[in-house]
Amino acid sequence: MKDQEIVVEELNTLLRGTYMGIHAFEHHIQRLEDPQLKQRFQSMQQEAKQNAQKLAERIQNLNGVPADSEGVSGKMHSFMHKVMLPNDTLEIIKDALKGVDQYGVEYSEELVRGDLDSESKKIAEEVINTSRRQAEELRKLLH
Numbered sequence: 001m002k003d004q005e006i007v008v009e010e011l012n013t014l015l016r017g018t019y020m021g022i023h024a025f026e027h028h029i030q031r032l033e034d035p036q037l038k039q040r041f042q043s044m045q046q047e048a049k050q051n052a053q054k055l056a057e058r059i060q061n062l063n064g065v066p067a068d069s070e071g072v073s074g075k076m077h078s079f080m081h082k083v084m085l086p087n088d089t090l091e092i093i094k095d096a097l098k099g100v101d102q103y104g105v106e107y108s109e110e111l112v113r114g115d116l117d118s119e120s121k122k123i124a125e126e127v128i129n130t131s132r133r134q135a136e137e138l139r140k141l142l143h
Contacts, residue, residue: 006115008064014111014124015055017103019070021131022048023078024099027085028092037089037141041096044134051127058123090142097138104131 025045032038056066070078085095105128112124 003115003117004062005064007117007120008059008062010111010114010116011055011059011062011120011124012064012067014108014127015052015059016067016069016071016074017108017111018048018052018055018127019067020074020078021099021104022052023070024081024096027078027082028096031085031087031092032089034089037093040137040141044137047130047134051130054123055127058120062120093138093141097135097142100131100135100138104128105135 022045025041025048029038029041029045032041059066069075081099086092108124108128108131112121112128116124
């Protein structure tokens with residue numbers, strides 16, 4: 001049973017990070033002027049929401065309670081992000097790329113190296129692969 005609690009906590013950490021990403025996309029969307037770019041960011045945000053749903057369902061299936069927000073430190077980070085976010089389109093894309101790369105890919109990869117069962121690992125990999133694809137898409141927007 002102890003192992004299952006560890007898996008639930010790791011998935012919840014990933015889930016809180018996913019909520020941070022959803023809110024970061026919201027901040028970006030609010031600042032973007034270009035309708036097509038705004039739509040692309042909305043689509044990425046929807047993917048993050050779907051990932052949050054998958055993670056929450058897996059946590060429930062492990063008899064855990066899914067996080068319902070990014071947590072206190074995540075909320076503080078989110079507030080600071082919103083305050084400091086630039087208005088320039090190129091800088092917004094760079095900021096989104098940095099967030100997706102650092103948190104969505106690198107930090108998440110470190111997180112799931114540990115103690116996940118095969119089903120949880122599969123879901124975590126799907127979440128990370130979404131972030132990898134989004135990072136690639138953002139890189140293309142910069143060039």
